[in-house]
Amino acid sequence: MGIIISVFEEGIIYAIMALGIYITYKILDFPDLTVDGSFPLGAAVTVALITRDVNPYVTLLISFAAGVIAGICTGLIHVKLNVRDLLSGIIMMTALYTINLEIAGKANVPIFTRETIFDNDLVNRIFPEFLKDYKKLIIIVIVALISKILLDLYLKTKSGYLLRGVGDNSILVTCLAKDSGVVKILGLAIANGLVALSGSVMSQNQRYFDATTGTGTMVIGLASVIIGINLFKNMTVIKATTAVIIGSIIYKACVAAAIQIGISATSLKLITAVLFLIILVISRDRKKKVKANA
Amino acid sequence: MLEVKNINKYYNLGTVNEMCLFRDFNLKIQDGEFVSVIGSNGSGKTSLLNIICGSINVESGNIYINDKDITNKKDFKRYKKIGRVFQNPAMGTCPNMTILENMSIADNKGKVFGLGKGTNKSRVDYYREQLSQLNLGLEDKLHTKVNSLSGGQRQAMALLMSTMTPIEFLILDEHTAALDPKTAEIIMELTNKIVIEKQLTTIMVTHNLRYAIEYGNRLLMMHQGTCLIDKSGAEKDKIEMDDLLQMFNKISIEYGN
Numbered sequence: 001m002g003i004i005i006s007v008f009e010e011g012i013i014y015a016i017m018a019l020g021i022y023i024t025y026k027i028l029d030f031p032d033l034t035v036d037g038s039f040p041l042g043a044a045v046t047v048a049l050i051t052r053d054v055n056p057y058v059t060l061l062i063s064f065a066a067g068v069i070a071g072i073c074t075g076l077i078h079v080k081l082n083v084r085d086l087l088s089g090i091i092m093m094t095a096l097y098t099i100n101l102e103i104a105g106k107a108n109v110p111i112f113t114r115e116t117i118f119d120n121d122l123v124n125r126i127f128p129e130f131l132k133d134y135k136k137l138i139i140i141v142i143v144a145l146i147s148k149i150l151l152d153l154y155l156k157t158k159s160g161y162l163l164r165g166v167g168d169n170s171i172l173v174t175c176l177a178k179d180s181g182v183v184k185i186l187g188l189a190i191a192n193g194l195v196a197l198s199g200s201v202m203s204q205n206q207r208y209f210d211a212t213t214g215t216g217t218m219v220i221g222l223a224s225v226i227i228g229i230n231l232f233k234n235m236t237v238i239k240a241t242t243a244v245i246i247g248s249i250i251y252k253a254c255v256a257a258a259i260q261i262g263i264s265a266t267s268l269k270l271i272t273a274v275l276f277l278i279i280l281v282i283s284r285d286r287k288k289k290v291k292a293n294a
Numbered sequence: 295m296l297e298v299k300n301i302n303k304y305y306n307l308g309t310v311n312e313m314c315l316f317r318d319f320n321l322k323i324q325d326g327e328f329v330s331v332i333g334s335n336g337s338g339k340t341s342l343l344n345i346i347c348g349s350i351n352v353e354s355g356n357i358y359i360n361d362k363d364i365t366n367k368k369d370f371k372r373y374k375k376i377g378r379v380f381q382n383p384a385m386g387t388c389p390n391m392t393i394l395e396n397m398s399i400a401d402n403k404g405k406v407f408g409l410g411k412g413t414n415k416s417r418v419d420y421y422r423e424q425l426s427q428l429n430l431g432l433e434d435k436l437h438t439k440v441n442s443l444s445g446g447q448r449q450a451m452a453l454l455m456s457t458m459t460p461i462e463f464l465i466l467d468e469h470t471a472a473l474d475p476k477t478a479e480i481i482m483e484l485t486n487k488i489v490i491e492k493q494l495t496t497i498m499v500t501h502n503l504r505y506a507i508e509y510g511n512r513l514l515m516m517h518q519g520t521c522l523i524d525k526s527g528a529e530k531d532k533i534e535m536d537d538l539l540q541m542f543n544k545i546s547i548e549y550g551n
Contacts, residue, residue, distance in 0.1 A: 154409075161391070161399045161412040168388035171380070175456065176403045177373040 007256045009137050011249035012144045013201050014220055018228075018248045019151055019241060020067075020194035021221030026229065026240070027155075028167040028187045033089030033218055034074040037096025038067045038192040040214035042199025044104040047111050047209040056117045060143070060200050067196025068189045070096060075185030093214075101211055109209040116204035117143075136205065143201055147194060148241045154190070163187050195221075216272055223276045224248035230283040251275070296323040296346065296463060296495065301355035303341060303519075315341055316519040319355070323512075325462075327526070328489055328496045330506035332538065333516035334545065339499040342516070343465050346497070348372045359463075374404060377456035377494075379449070381468040386452020389441035393432055393451065396440055397421040400455035424454055428484065446477035453481060457488050464489060466498040470505070478502070482509065503538050517545050 017039060024032035042063035049059045070092060078088035101107060117123070118136045127135045154160045162183050165173045170180040195217070203209050228247020232238045258271045303316040315338050323329055331339050344350040346357060348369035356365045364372055379386055387396050398413040401421070418436070425433040428450045432443075440448060449469060457464060466485065470478035486509050489496050500506055506513055512526035513533060522541060525533055 156412050157409045158399075158402055158407040158412050159409055161395060161402075162407045164391060164395075165388045165399055168390050169385065171385050172388055172399075174370045175373050175378050175386075176399065177370055178407065179368070179370050 003256060003260070005133065005137055007252050008249060009140055009205065010202075011252035012137075012140045012245065013198055013205060014224065014252065015198075015245040015248035016144050016147050016201065017195045017198035017217060018221045018224035018244045019147060020191035020198070021218070022225050022229075022240065022244045023151075023163075023187055023191040023194070025222060025225055026167075027164055028184060028191075030078075030085050030167075030184065030188065031089065032074065032188060032191065033086065034070055034092040034096070034188070034192055035089075035195045035218045035221060036214045036216070037093040037100065038070040038195045038214075039199040039202075039217040040100050040209070040211060041066055041070055041096055041103070042196030043203035043209045043213060044100040044211075045196070046200040046203045047109045048103050048105070050111050050114045050116065050204075051109070053114075056115055056120060056204060059204075060117065060197060063200035064193040064197045067199075068193040070196065071188035071190070071192030072185055074192070075181075075188040078188075079181035079185055097211065097214075100214075104209050104211065107211040110207065111203070111209075112207050114207075116207065117201070118204060140201060140205070143197075144245065147197065148245060151190075151194070152239060152241055159186070216269055219272055219276050220248075220251065223272075223279050224251045226279055226283050227251055295325055295358075295360055296497075297321070297358040297361075298342075298345065299356045299358065301345060301357075302353045303338075303345065303350075304353055307353065314519070316345075316352075316355075319519060321514075321521070323495060323497065325495050326493060327512050328510035329498065329512045329514055330510040331497060331499045331514045331516060332501070332503060332506045333514075333522075334542065336518075337516040338519045339516055340467055343378075343467050343497065343499060346372075347376060347378060347465060375462045376465055377461040377463070378465040379452050379456050379467065379469040381471050383445040383448040383452060383472055386455065387440045387448050390439060392437050392439055393425070393443075394418065394421065394436040396451065396455060397424070397458075400458050403459040424458070425451075428454070429480075446473050446481070449473060449477075449481055450484065453484060453488065457492060457494065461492075462495060464494040464496040466496065466500075468499050468501060471501060485509075503535055507533055507535060507538070515541060 024030045045063045045066045046059045050056060074088050074092040077083050077091060078085055118139055166180050166183045173180040224247040225244050227250050228243035232243040254275055255271060259265060263271060298321050301316045301319040305313045333339050345352055356363055394413055422433040430447050430450060470481050482505055513530050514521050515523035
């Protein structure tokens with residue numbers, strides 16, 4: 001039972017990040033490696049603020065804002081300095097490693113004794129005894145749902161249409177007299193905001209910051225998006241954002257299963273890579289990406 | 295009014311493959327003109343359109359819209375007054391968005407793309423009415439994704455979308471070239487109707503000599519960055535298919551292509 005709950009907890013935390021990847025990878029068609037840096041950025045900002053007694057819920061918003069800034073930087077490097085998409089992400093990811101260390105102070109910062117969004121006076125008072133085991137999960141679900149619903153609503157606005165338009169056909173956006181570069185930057189900003197928010201929740205869940213947690217975030221996110229989208233591609237009732245969240249939970253379950261059958265936790269990254277490869281091959285997603293619409 | 299003045303355009307500047315396309319090229323297009331542009335491959339037709347729209351830069355020279363110098367204006371800013379339809383039907387629509395979403399996004403050109411609802415419900419009937427004049431049955435498929443439509447259907451939509459909002463200039467870049475003869479005919483008819491209805495100043499590049507003769511009130515024939523024929527009004531009406539074919543033969547003998 002404990003394992004299942006923790007799969008859901010971690011799966012849904014990563015799902016918030018996967019929603020961000022959904023924006024860059026599926027909507028913008030932009031392989032954004034910034035996430036490997038913006039995920040721990042959210043965590044770094046969070047521990048830095050929590051150790052200074054900032055309200056843990058406020059740290060969520062500030063982490064989101066920090067991610068937005070990281071995304072804007074990647075976008076500016078790509079759009080204004082004409083650096084290729086993949087490289088812009090790598091540059092920001094590398095830069096963020098140092099920035100994260102600066103923000104957090106050192107490579108490993110515990111916040112075991114501090115208040116978090118899961119453990120503070122208010123939450124402890126509201127939750128009845130019988131829900132204690134599910135307290136974390138419920139709070140995580142609330143954060144993820146709010147993110148998902150806001151994203152869904154945004155994608156239905158005029159600005160959201162334009163964002164989808166840029167990924168679909170940037171020439172059309174130019175013909176609509178809109179700067180497609182600015183729209184791309186906006187998309188990267190929202191995406192990395194979500195990723196940093198996810199990092200913030202994760203650090204409060206684990207109650208520590210570790211500078212290396214970001215490595216492989218992109219792969220986890222991509223795997224979640226691809227699993228989710230492909231699993232439900234024939235079901236139009238299920239929204240892509242819902243599919244991504246489910247994909248993330250499934251992915252976490254796969255990793256948990258791999259560890260359960262005795263694969264050591266130290267080879268986690270290898271499992272991640274192999275799983276991702278399998279998912280890519282099965283879904284044939286890369287092949288389809290080669291301009292199916294041309 | 296649209297004007298290009300003393301345009302110089304080179305390709306592969308500074309390399310052994312350097313090629314001069316336009317040398318001191320001039321062209322003036324008055325308001326209300328519908329110019330058909332013909333010419334062999336590489337004659338500079340599409341480059342001219344790209345220069346006007348800002349998709350490519352020029353080495354020197356100026357471009358004016360209504361006497362305002364727009365040479366250094368970014369492409370997306372120029373499109374405020376310009377609508378454009380491309381040869382490739384996929385370029386005028388968003389394939390993964392529905393017909394309704396495509397119409398909505400086009401309808402919002404020139405306005406702010408803010409946090410308001412993407413599709414204005416009160417406009418849906420208008421979109422339906424617009425689509426129904428195509429006679430392609432698209433008005434009943436509003437929630438279908440555009441990527442399941444045929445090239446002709448997409449091109450018809452692209453044409454509607456590019457002319458939906460108030461614009462002054464319409465740029466058509468071989469917009470019937472990828473279509474079958476019957477669909478091309480329908481699109482051409484529709485183009486003519488829209489141009490007349492909205493009084494758009496239009497430049498149409500085409501390889502179809504019949505369209506060039508039949509439609510529009512000015513005809514340009516380009517070759518290697520110059521205008522060989524430039525006839526408008528009554529003079530244009532006198533041009534016949536044979537004249538154009540002869541001209542094509544002449545230049546291909548003279549220049550060996």
